[in-house]
Amino acid sequence: MEISCLNKFKFIYDIDLFGKMPELYYRGKNKKVSLIGTLLTLIYFIIYFVFFVYKFLRVLDKKDVNFYETYEYTGETPSINITNEIFYGGFALGYTPFIDETIYYPKIEYWNGKKIGDNWNFTKKDIEIEVCQLENFDSKYWDILRNKSINKLYCIKDINNKNITLEGNSFMDIYSYFNITIYRCINTTKNGTQCKPYN
Secondary structure, three states, X not given: OHHHHHHHOHHHHHHOOOOOOOOOOEOOEOOOOOHHHHHHHHHHHHHHHHHHHHHHHHHHOOOOOOOOOOOOOOOOOOEEXXXXXXXXXXXXXXXXXXXXXXXXXXXXXXXXXEEEOOEEEEEEEEEOXXXXXXXXXXXXXXXXXXXXXXXXXXXEOOXXXXXXXXXXXXXXXXXXXXXXXXXXOOOEOOOOOEOOOOO
């Protein structure tokens, strides 16, 4: 009688959250293995281990170095004047061994905007850049950067003689920012070097 009642309400078992899915076993294992798959797995773990050790050693040797500064501001609007000697930095284009302007070249624009009513009024100024040198950075970092490939980076040229302030954001009534655009080299570079063919 009890078995009959259980069969009638068998649908209630469908709400079991702890049921186990049935598995298919092949020669006592829940997956089919092969010699090739095992060898590929071992190669994968070896490559991963070598890469991890390589990156770890680079960190110990200070090969991959990132440094940051925190800038404080007073008042209600975030603002930093980057024409003083505190600000420094650069940007890179991909992971090429060096900057090759026969393939591409960047341009930087400084946009400064004020919101009047519901409309923004922006002014634009082109910013001259150059391949980074030690002098583009604070002297306290020269020992770290001396053996680095900083020729992969672009820096703002003669930054201390420019009147540039980054301030505000798009949710405020004042907003300034840098716009970086990458162009493909066509015909010749600014130095007159022939551009490489584009495929």
